[in-house]
Amino acid sequence: MANKLDTRWDILKADPLCAVFQLYDADHTLDFYIGKDTDNQRLLLLVTPEEPPTIRDMRAISIRTFKRDDGKWSLLLTLVGKSLMPMFSMLCDDLIEASRNTGLPADKSLSFVLKRLSNWRRLLERGSPDLLSENEIRGICGELLFLLRLFEHLGKSDAVKAWVGPQKADQDFQSPDSAWEVKTIRPGAHAVTISSESQLQTTVRPIYLVVFELADSMADSGDAFTLNTLVDKVRTSLAEDHDTSELFEESLITAGYVSRSEYDAPSLVEWSLAIFSVNTCFPRITCEMLAPGISHVCYDLLLSACDSFRIAPDTFAKMEDQ
Secondary structure, eight states, X not given: OHHHHHHHHHHSOOOSSSOEEEESXXXXXXXXXXXXXXXXXXXXXXXXXXXXXXXXXXXXXXXEEEEOTTSOEEEEEEEOSSTTHHHHHHHHHHHHHHTTTOOOOHHHHHHHHHHHHHHHHHHHHTOSOOOOOHHHHXXXXXXXXXXXXXXXXXXXXXXXXXXXXXXXXXXXXXXXXXXXXXXXXXXXXXXXXXXXXXXXXXXXXXXXXXXXXXXXXXXXXXXXXXXXXXXHHHHHHTTTOHHHHHHHHHHHHHTTOOOOGGGGOSXXXXXXXXXXXXXXXXXXXXXXXXXXXXXXXXXXXXXXXXXXXXXXXXXXXXXXXX
């Protein structure tokens, strides 16, 4: 986590005459160095055999490339000012840790780091990455729980491709044949919020409404999970598929997630899962029902009104295979 990186930077003494650098982790497949310049600004340096492309600066981060005397190349990130120090720490920690176990040879890992840096640029262009709210945490947890279930139905690659919720698609998951909208509720909740008239629109493909009941739990409970542990579980499952893993990481950043110790809470447990088949008789508001000029309708859907459309969670995949 970024806290460890902060500690390493804090104890590194700056030199008033030249920048100082220290290898971050000798066991890492890539040569990352942390450093400080003569103004005590934090630096991250990647030494690589490949020549990096010229990269424009990011918000509050200077990016430079140069050739070394030994023939290798350096990619240097410099934090400009201290106001975004926590963000810089998260970015650097993410670049280091995400590239740790890619399975790629050293001469191919630079492209991974550059892709990761590009994802961060998109995130920072929306502003400094704020902490996700608890409702947002619960929502992403629900999507990741369902993603893990889709691995067996669609296969890992197609399941990750189907996860389009971070791109603000009408449904959280879309495959050529089906779509799934995932909701999370607290124990005892009687309704879910449908955020638009398009969310349960079935003109393109069949839609399923997936509802996870997530309860607060003690951290040491055997079935408990956090947002961080769910992300790690998916990452582990995808570890041997570089392309799919990269797509998953891109979706995480698009969703606003970066690894942070704050996401070690809340600790949650799955109490129940309900899946409903949405058809023409399902209680919903669709585009055809709205008068001209009305759009972006948000409404609460009572789950009790959906009981007759409920299907067994272990049979929804079989139904799609028919």
